[in-house]
Amino acid sequence: MPLSEHEQRLLDQIEQALYAEDPKWANTVRISDPRSHYRRRLVKASIGFILGVVLLMVGVVIINIPLGVGGFVVMLAACLWGLSSWKRMNGFGEANAATPSDQPRGKGGRRPGSRQSFMERMEERWRRRHDER
Numbered sequence: 001m002p003l004s005e006h007e008q009r010l011l012d013q014i015e016q017a018l019y020a021e022d023p024k025w026a027n028t029v030r031i032s033d034p035r036s037h038y039r040r041r042l043v044k045a046s047i048g049f050i051l052g053v054v055l056l057m058v059g060v061v062i063i064n065i066p067l068g069v070g071g072f073v074v075m076l077a078a079c080l081w082g083l084s085s086w087k088r089m090n091g092f093g094e095a096n097a098a099t100p101s102d103q104p105r106g107k108g109g110r111r112p113g114s115r116q117s118f119m120e121r122m123e124e125r126w127r128r129r130h131d132e133r
Contacts, residue, residue, distance in 0.1 A: 038089035045082030049075050 003011065019026045052075030059068025116124075 035089045038085040041085040042082050042089070045078045045085060048078030049082070052076075052078055 015026075052071045052073075055071025055074060056068050057071070059065065059071055
């Protein structure tokens with residue numbers, strides 16, 4: 001449902017007031033590409049990883065086991081955070097992926113990239129062998 005002219009004018013006035021009051025924040029909010037957000041998270045995760053390496057090394061040098069373990073945990077958390085940001089930035093694991101029926105079938109009737117359990121693959125081979133006879 002579109003806004004009325006009065007509502008649109010009020011919205012424009014509010015937007016202009018925000019730009020006048022805090023232009024840096026308004027530009028940050030206005031960014032439409034979510035990948036820039038994930039890039040910032042990747043940079044922060046890289047800094048966290050480096051901090052974790054430093055903590056780990058300091059813990060090893062001064063023989064402080066809790067500090068070394070803490071550094072490792074910081075490294076691990078930064079890696080996981082950065083990896084999740086990288087995956088989202090590149091579009092892996094999105095909900096709008098094609099449905100299984102839309103995907104072409106490859107060799108053996110399997111869809112490319114589909115995961116089957118070991119038993120499912122063995123049963124499929126068994127059926128193909130018996131169908132050939």
